[in-house]
Amino acid sequence: MNPLTSYLSQLRRSTIGMVGWGIIASFVVIALIAPIISPYNPYATSNAYLQHPSLLHLFGTNQEGQDLFSQNMYGTRIPLLVGSTAALVAVLMGLIIGLFSGYFGGILDEILMRVTDFFLVVPAIVLMIVISALIGGTLTNVILIIGGLSWPMTARVVRSMVLSIKEWPFVEVAKSSNGGSIYIMFKHILPNVMPVVFANAALSVANAIFTQSALVFIGVGDVTDLSWGNIMHFAYINGTITAGIWWYMIPPGIFIVLLTVGFIFLSTSFESIFNPRTRRV
Amino acid sequence: MKMIEAKNVKKYFPLKKSILSRNDRYLKALDGISLEIEKGVIHSLVGETGSGKTTFGRIVMALTPPTSGTVKVDGIDLFSLKKNEMKLIRKRIQIIFQDPYSSLNPKLKIRASITEPLKLNHVKFDEKMVTDVVESVGLKPASDYLDRFPGEMSGGQRQRAAIARAFAISPELIIADEPVSMVDVSIRADFLNLLRETNKRENLTVLLITHDLFVASYISDKISVLYLGKIVEEGSKEDIIERPLHPYTQALLDSIPILGMGEREVKIKGEIPNPIDLPSGCRFHPRCPFSEDKCRQIEPEYREIKRGHFVACHLY
Numbered sequence: 001m002n003p004l005t006s007y008l009s010q011l012r013r014s015t016i017g018m019v020g021w022g023i024i025a026s027f028v029v030i031a032l033i034a035p036i037i038s039p040y041n042p043y044a045t046s047n048a049y050l051q052h053p054s055l056l057h058l059f060g061t062n063q064e065g066q067d068l069f070s071q072n073m074y075g076t077r078i079p080l081l082v083g084s085t086a087a088l089v090a091v092l093m094g095l096i097i098g099l100f101s102g103y104f105g106g107i108l109d110e111i112l113m114r115v116t117d118f119f120l121v122v123p124a125i126v127l128m129i130v131i132s133a134l135i136g137g138t139l140t141n142v143i144l145i146i147g148g149l150s151w152p153m154t155a156r157v158v159r160s161m162v163l164s165i166k167e168w169p170f171v172e173v174a175k176s177s178n179g180g181s182i183y184i185m186f187k188h189i190l191p192n193v194m195p196v197v198f199a200n201a202a203l204s205v206a207n208a209i210f211t212q213s214a215l216v217f218i219g220v221g222d223v224t225d226l227s228w229g230n231i232m233h234f235a236y237i238n239g240t241i242t243a244g245i246w247w248y249m250i251p252p253g254i255f256i257v258l259l260t261v262g263f264i265f266l267s268t269s270f271e272s273i274f275n276p277r278t279r280r281v
Numbered sequence: 282m283k284m285i286e287a288k289n290v291k292k293y294f295p296l297k298k299s300i301l302s303r304n305d306r307y308l309k310a311l312d313g314i315s316l317e318i319e320k321g322v323i324h325s326l327v328g329e330t331g332s333g334k335t336t337f338g339r340i341v342m343a344l345t346p347p348t349s350g351t352v353k354v355d356g357i358d359l360f361s362l363k364k365n366e367m368k369l370i371r372k373r374i375q376i377i378f379q380d381p382y383s384s385l386n387p388k389l390k391i392r393a394s395i396t397e398p399l400k401l402n403h404v405k406f407d408e409k410m411v412t413d414v415v416e417s418v419g420l421k422p423a424s425d426y427l428d429r430f431p432g433e434m435s436g437g438q439r440q441r442a443a444i445a446r447a448f449a450i451s452p453e454l455i456i457a458d459e460p461v462s463m464v465d466v467s468i469r470a471d472f473l474n475l476l477r478e479t480n481k482r483e484n485l486t487v488l489l490i491t492h493d494l495f496v497a498s499y500i501s502d503k504i505s506v507l508y509l510g511k512i513v514e515e516g517s518k519e520d521i522i523e524r525p526l527h528p529y530t531q532a533l534l535d536s537i538p539i540l541g542m543g544e545r546e547v548k549i550k551g552e553i554p555n556p557i558d559l560p561s562g563c564r565f566h567p568r569c570p571f572s573e574d575k576c577r578q579i580e581p582e583y584r585e586i587k588r589g590h591f592v593a594c595h596l597y
Contacts, residue, residue, distance in 0.1 A: 169384040170394075173446070176342045176376050177398040178368045191388035 017269025023262030078227035089147025094154025102162025195274030202267035228252035290350035325497035328507030381439035
């Protein structure tokens with residue numbers, strides 16, 4: 001059966017998968033219709049400082065009198081954008097490095113895996129802070145930095161799968177029919193690695209969303225871009241937690257966790273559906 | 282004309298050095314194999330697990346180089362070829378593996394698997410050719426099977442597809458590595474007949490690698506018996522099946538279960554020894570019911586006892 005239709009038919013029976021997709025879909029919709037559902041311009045200041053949540057301001061207002069509900073709705077966009085593009089960068093890098101490393105082996109494998117080990121061991125967030133301080137924390141840079149430092153897990157997983165798949169007889173058959181290395185890697189090995197890559201990609205998105213929020217929270221990157229991490233950053237530097245202004249910090253925090261959990265659920269569903277051993281019939 | 286000419290082929294796999302011993306240790310998968318296969322002949326290589334028969338097949342496919350020795354396919358030395366020449370020779374050889382579950386890519390439709398050798402070798406083909414070859418191996422009607430994934434077919438159907446893939450490019454040589462050992466007994470004869478018919482019709486040469494002397498005797502013209510990386514006996518099918526000389530061949534024959542047959546005549550003890558620490562002298566002596574002192578010390582010569590019938594045993 002076609003992998004996609006097989007996934008869809010299995011998905012209906014996977015509660016976790018449905019919940020994951022549901023959460024992600026809701027946030028994507030919110031990001032798209034943010035201008036429609038936001039009652040105020042998120043940047044517009046007013047005299048209504050630090051208002052409690054009310055029917056006028058669902059999530060209250062901040063120290064500038066900006067409507068936090070509108071800010072949170074607009075703030076959905078950056079985490080989704082950064083999460084998906086950074087994960088794409090990470091997964092592509094991990095995939096290519098894992099494929100080449102596992103397939104060719106030898107010295108290439110040795111070099112690539114030592115580099116991978118290095119990035120696995122170095123605390124990524126510290127490196128990210130340093131690099132964005134050096135090259136500047138524009139949105140594109142943040143995406144590249146997060147993506148460029150999150151590929152090692154994918155590379156490791158892909159490599160280990162390639163090591164086993166390349167010994168399968170169908171690979172030998174292709175070789176003996178004059179299939180070149182690149183052909184075999186992309187035609188025969190890649191399709192068999194993809195299910196795991198999907199599961200890893202979903203995890204990478206969760207990771208990237210979390211990392212982006214964390215970076216903005218501590219003030220790395222462009223703090224004028226509206227995002228959940230950004231809202232939390234201003235909540236923190238204005239001392240709202242100690243002042244008891246709970247409505248400032250809590251909604252973006254919950255959203256970050258929810259979206260992250262959504263992608264983790266998605267990853268779990270990929271894994272359980274594509275791996276027959278964990279699939280429940 | 283000879284399709285395969287292997288001379289003194291050895292394949293040693295180095296083992297990890299231990300800290301204590303200085304000697305390099307090797308697993309001797311093939312320890313000097315010479316084999317000639319005429320064109321248009323079905324030649325079986327029979328041996329137990331660990332005898333090196335699959336390694337030999339991989340060497341003839343040029344999937345792995347031998348440690349020493351030469352292999353010629355149709356007079357061309359396989360391991361001194363340039364890339365382009367290798368491509369030309371590989372176009373003429375196809376392989377059929379034992380396990381139809383792993384020899385077809387689970388993510389490719391049957392059509393893609395079967396046409397792969399054609400595409401990779403830039404052979405022009407049309408829909409009719411594909412249909413014909415698929416139906417010739419018994420997958421009828423072809424349209425029912427071509428767009429399936431291997432996971433949607435039974436083991437027997439998959440093996441048919443694997444055979445269709447090997448036939449599609451009309452090879453001159455097929456290396457069949459245990460092609461029927463994972464197929465239901467009821468359709469084994471079917472597969473073997475398929476090989477036999479193609480062999481007759483297209484003068485196809487087949488190197489059949491099997492552990493089952495019964496399968497070998499069903500379609501082979503010639504049989505070589507392999508034991509621990511060496512050929513111990515070789516001859517025509519009749520020589521091997523009706524007049525086996527080597528005690529190992531006799532034991533293999535006697536181990537074929539036949540209805541109504543009672544006690545076996547030649548019994549061998551134990552399992553095949555490991556090919557790292559080979560026995561001294563004749564490598565079969567620890568399991569041989571007829572072994573003498575001589576067998577323990579001197580390795581028997583491989584000699585022609587009768588025209589075309591070779592054996593390596595001190596008894597003759």
